[in-house]
Amino acid sequence: MRNVLLLALGAFTLGLDAYVMAGLLPVVAADLGTTVSLAGQMVTVFTLAYAVSAPLVTGLLSHLRPRTTLVAALALFSLGNGLTALAPSLALLLASRVLAGVGAGVYSALSTAAASALVPGERRGRALALVMGGMSSGTVLGVPLGVLLAGHTGWRATMWLITALGAAAMVGLAALLPPVPAEPPVPVRTRLAALTDRVVAPVVAVSFLAAVASLGLYTYLAPVLESAGGVHEVAPYLWAWGAGGVLGSVAVGPLVDRTGRVLALVGGVLAAIALTQALLPPLAGGMLPAAAVAMVIWGAAGWALQVPQQHRLLALRAERGTVALALNNSALYLGSAVGSALGGLALSAGIAAYALPWAASGVAALALVLHLATVTRGRRIRARRARGDAGPRPAGCTR
Numbered sequence: 001m002r003n004v005l006l007l008a009l010g011a012f013t014l015g016l017d018a019y020v021m022a023g024l025l026p027v028v029a030a031d032l033g034t035t036v037s038l039a040g041q042m043v044t045v046f047t048l049a050y051a052v053s054a055p056l057v058t059g060l061l062s063h064l065r066p067r068t069t070l071v072a073a074l075a076l077f078s079l080g081n082g083l084t085a086l087a088p089s090l091a092l093l094l095a096s097r098v099l100a101g102v103g104a105g106v107y108s109a110l111s112t113a114a115a116s117a118l119v120p121g122e123r124r125g126r127a128l129a130l131v132m133g134g135m136s137s138g139t140v141l142g143v144p145l146g147v148l149l150a151g152h153t154g155w156r157a158t159m160w161l162i163t164a165l166g167a168a169a170m171v172g173l174a175a176l177l178p179p180v181p182a183e184p185p186v187p188v189r190t191r192l193a194a195l196t197d198r199v200v201a202p203v204v205a206v207s208f209l210a211a212v213a214s215l216g217l218y219t220y221l222a223p224v225l226e227s228a229g230g231v232h233e234v235a236p237y238l239w240a241w242g243a244g245g246v247l248g249s250v251a252v253g254p255l256v257d258r259t260g261r262v263l264a265l266v267g268g269v270l271a272a273i274a275l276t277q278a279l280l281p282p283l284a285g286g287m288l289p290a291a292a293v294a295m296v297i298w299g300a301a302g303w304a305l306q307v308p309q310q311h312r313l314l315a316l317r318a319e320r321g322t323v324a325l326a327l328n329n330s331a332l333y334l335g336s337a338v339g340s341a342l343g344g345l346a347l348s349a350g351i352a353a354y355a356l357p358w359a360a361s362g363v364a365a366l367a368l369v370l371h372l373a374t375v376t377r378g379r380r381i382r383a384r385r386a387r388g389d390a391g392p393r394p395a396g397c398t399r
Contacts, residue, residue, distance in 0.1 A: 016165065046337075049098045213363040215333075281354045
């Protein structure tokens with residue numbers, strides 16, 4: 001598991017970068033002379049680049065050794081963040097976020113597959129949870145600390161910190177990570193064809209909808225809490241969400257390994273996301289301790305979801321684990337991009353920010369319905385197959 005910790009270090013830096021901007025939107029918007037909704041699109045372009053690069057760029061680089069690709073991905077990620085720190089305008093800022101997003105997408109897809117390949121099958125859940133825990137730890141530590149640092153030295157100093165951490169993770173992987181078992185190269189066309197796989201596609205669709213609801217809403221958490229009327233200091237609630245994320249992502253791995261109840265876990269966390277988001281606006285309007293508890297539960301559920309989802313995909317398509325995980329990561333960050341884009345459009349249209357959690361809750365409920373429908377369909381198929389196996393056999397059949 002020591003080798004998995006190296007991968008988790010890189011994931012920590014990704015988590016720091018992906019979500020620190022959620023707390024910096026007002027500061028960045030003021031510095032660049034733009035609106036919060038437009039500044040929020042730097043989250044959108046980062047996550048779109050992340051989503052596209054996971055299956056496409058990973059496929060183009062599949063002839064390289066995984067360790068080489070992981071190091072190169074962190075190099076591009078660090079370059080993009082350095083350019084973000086230097087960006088004098090919104091246009092250049094968005095371009096730099098694309099570069100960082102491509103590096104992050106490639107790293108994320110390969111790091112989860114590498115973590116799974118470096119451990120025995122019975123420890124797969126723990127390995128995946130460590131990598132996801134690294135990303136959620138980046139969120140819980142990075143977002144509030146980034147807001148604090150930006151308040152004293154400016155948001156650009158926060159980006160320089162992320163650049164330095166990315167470079168440190170890159171050097172660590174290059175020097176210490178052992179060779180990682182590689183899957184045979186898979187053409188990009190084959191990777192995209194997995195989207196029509198009747199087993200993979202529904203799982204990926206659930207991840208997409210959950211990300212629209214959870215990560216998309218988190219992009220605008222600061223204006224959401226401020227518009228509710230009762231919250232005057234956002235940082236403690238960012239800490240609460242991130243702390244829940246660390247708890248959920250770390251605890252769910254051993255739970256998956258011990259119980260094996262992957263489908264029940266997915267349903268439970270989706271229900272928790274929908275419920276806490278629906279309750280957030282009234283709680284943030286006056287019941288602040290309860291709002292903090294809701295933030296912890298939402299963060300825990302949102303970050304716990306991906307470990308059982310990844311575990312399920314590896315069990316269903318073990319022969320193409322990297323492809324399935326790359327598509328799931330793409331869905332995760334494409335959902336984040338769509339959610340943040342829709343949130344920006346809603347704010348630009350004059351919709352009150354405190355109403356966004358109700359819309360997000362509806363999307364999470366839709367993800368739950370799709371998950372339950374998929375589970376029901378799978379059980380029916382297995383039941384039909386069982387009846388067929390138990391039925392009369394033709395004469396001479398010895399099976």
